[in-house]
Amino acid sequence: MIRPTREEIREAAGRIFGVVRRTPLLASASVSERAEATVRLKAEHLQRTGSFKVRGAANALAFLVQDGARAVVTASSGNHGQAVAYAARALGVSARVVVPTTANPLKVAAISAYGATVEYAGVTSQDRLERAEAIARAEGIPFLPPYDDVTVMAGQGTVGLEILGDFAEVETVLVPVGGGGLIGGIAAAIKATAPRVRVLGVEPEGAPKASRSKAAGTRVILPSTETVADGLRALALGVHTWPVVESLVDEVVTVSDAAILDAMRFLAIRAKQLVEPSGAAALAWALNPARPVAGQNVAVVLSGGNGDPALLSREPV
């Protein structure tokens, strides 16, 4: 297993300093009361570009620049595209971001506003990936992956270091799981420093790739996924993230879309924090009626805030 080491994550923190923000760890009495626990919220929705993805993107890009890259290409209509565009501008390289023809115009506008060139290709993630790889080959520039890379994981792991630094009493860390870069990095940081702290993954019932993989003991590839949390829709963990999740993540649990939307609304109304569905998934587990984290010191990663505000008024299901 190639996990980022504690030193690599520490070095990543130094490398991305100034490009990313050290986000606050917020206390919310209403959240703690409802979870019957001492809950702290890691506010990555307040991160530059609106999600943690800029940490991994900036770290990976710094290595590519060190190896001589002057340009980079990626494929993402969402938070990773914005993160790469932002990090590229900060590091003085040009970025090309391949998005689907159906991409949200607001997200496309944000990517262009950070100075990246937007390219449209098809509607599926496969269409985007093929186009980005073709550009990478034709132009001789590197492709920057959203999660399946050890330098990306090391960047995301800086979230774990900051949680430990701000909340020494933490007992459980709840992390949303998409392709596994965020939780892989956080688990590597935490298990290397405080191995008794539990790291729990949370994913939507409609996209249970990590919980199924843990149960099967092998990397499961789902035929399809369906969830309101668009950052957690990956069909599978990556070939590099899976072994890290397998060996370092204590457990992966699932939550319904209804619970995710409820957690999102609770955060907006009671804690005054506007997060996107993927960013509310981990909290949805803490607010589960069975109170699974009752009595514990819990850090919950609010991973991003780039949601469609219309979701706030969607009828509870």
Ligand SMILES: *Cc1c(COP(=O)(O)O)cnc(C)c1O
């Ligand atoms: C990408 C993303 C995730 C999932 O991260 P992975 O590294 O793919 O597991 C969670 N939340 C938000 C807001 C994201 O953008």
